[in-house]
Amino acid sequence: MAGLLEGHLAAVTGGGSGIGQGICQAYAREGAQVVILDANVEGANETVRLVTAAGGKASAMKLDVTDRAACRAAAAEIGKTGKVSILVNNAGINRRTPITGDAAAVAKDWDDIISVNLAGMFNVTHAFLDQLRATKGRIVNLGSIQSFVHVSWPNSAAYTTSKHGVLGFTRALAAELGKDGVRVNAIGPGLIETAINADARAKNPDMVAAVMRHTPLNRPGKPADIAGPAVFLASDMSAYVTGGIIMADGGFRSI
Numbered sequence: 024m025a026g027l028l029e030g031h032l033a034a035v036t037g038g039g040s041g042i043g044q045g046i047c048q049a050y051a052r053e054g055a056q057v058v059i060l061d062a063n064v065e066g067a068n069e070t071v072r073l074v075t076a077a078g079g080k081a082s083a084m085k086l087d088v089t090d091r092a093a094c095r096a097a098a099a100e101i102g103k104t105g106k107v108s109i110l111v112n113n114a115g116i117n118r119r120t121p122i123t124g125d126a127a128a129v130a131k132d133w134d135d136i137i138s139v140n141l142a143g144m145f146n147v148t149h150a151f152l153d154q155l156r157a158t159k160g161r162i163v164n165l166g167s168i169q170s171f172v173h174v175s176w177p178n179s180a181a182y183t184t185s186k187h188g189v190l191g192f193t194r195a196l197a198a199e200l201g202k203d204g205v206r207v208n209a210i211g212p213g214l215i216e217t218a219i220n221a222d223a224r225a226k227n228p229d230m231v232a233a234v235m236r237h238t239p240l241n242r243p244g245k246p247a248d249i250a251g252p253a254v255f256l257a258s259d260m261s262a263y264v265t266g267g268i269i270m271a272d273g274g275f276r277s278i
């Protein structure tokens with residue numbers, strides 16, 4: 024049986040770890056050719072190894088999404104051999120610094136988080152826009168519970184701001200690109216066990232317990248829990264879905 028993403032070329036930022044790696048594996052299983060764009064080239068190469076070992080097609084390219092010129096160069100390079108029809112804006116960072124903390128640290132965290140999570144998403148999307156319009160492509164952005172609320176994870180004003188911005192960007196682009204047949208959606212993961220929160224989970228078991236008390240499914244998520252919604256939003260199964268966000272949060276936001 025043909026996969027849901029047969030014939031697609033998918034670019035996944037931050038595909039060298041965690042949620043992005045899970046999405047790359049699922050996309051390849053569904054027949055897409057995957058290009059992993061990650062600042063961490065070792066991680067990206069490991070994803071290529073996992074995908075090809077399972078019989079899929081993947082390649083890796085080192086890219087810092089905060090470097091706008093490099094994003095344009097990567098899109099041009101990929102465009103020589105194919106057109107990206109699925110873009111997943113997944114690269115992200117998080118740091119939890121109280122806004123009342125050390126002024127220099129707060130300002131640096133603000134700059135870094137907004138640069139990667141928000142400006143990086145713009146840089147990559149803009150670089151691939153022509154290819155996505157030419158293919159009537161699909162964009163999937165990684166939002167969060169913090170695209171709506173700021174609870175249970177204190178000291179993350181910059182991250183919450185960036186993830187609210189992800190949702191705003193998703194809606195604005197859906198409105199603007201619908202006429203070109205490009206669909207733009209987001210996924211809102213809950214607490215997913217990956218490197219981004221490994222330190223926070225280890226140091227703050229009470230915070231994890233508080234999140235779980237508010238999570239009807241009563242367990243943290245795995246990258247595979249996000250891969251399903253990501254396949255759906257990239258495939259023709261979601262042909263009439265745009266400007267939306269699928270919460271994959273164990274029910275956190277529903278109660």
Ligand SMILES: NC(=O)c1ccc[n+]([C@@H]2O[C@H](COP(=O)([O-])OP(=O)(O)OC[C@H]3O[C@@H](n4cnc5c(N)ncnc54)[C@H](O)[C@@H]3O)[C@@H](O)[C@H]2O)c1
Pocket residue numbers: 036037038039040041042043060061062063066086087088089112113114115116117139143165166167168211212213214215216217218219220
């Ligand atoms: N894990 C969670 O609980 C959770 C919850 C909600 C949203 N998210 C979002 O999901 C996305 C993936 O997070 P994850 O949990 O897999 O984290 P992760 O740390 O495992 O993976 C993030 C990846 O992004 C890459 N990256 C970071 N900065 C980059 C840059 N400047 N340029 C290119 N690549 C860069 C890293 O190298 C890494 O491979 C992020 O946008 C994150 O905010 C995660």
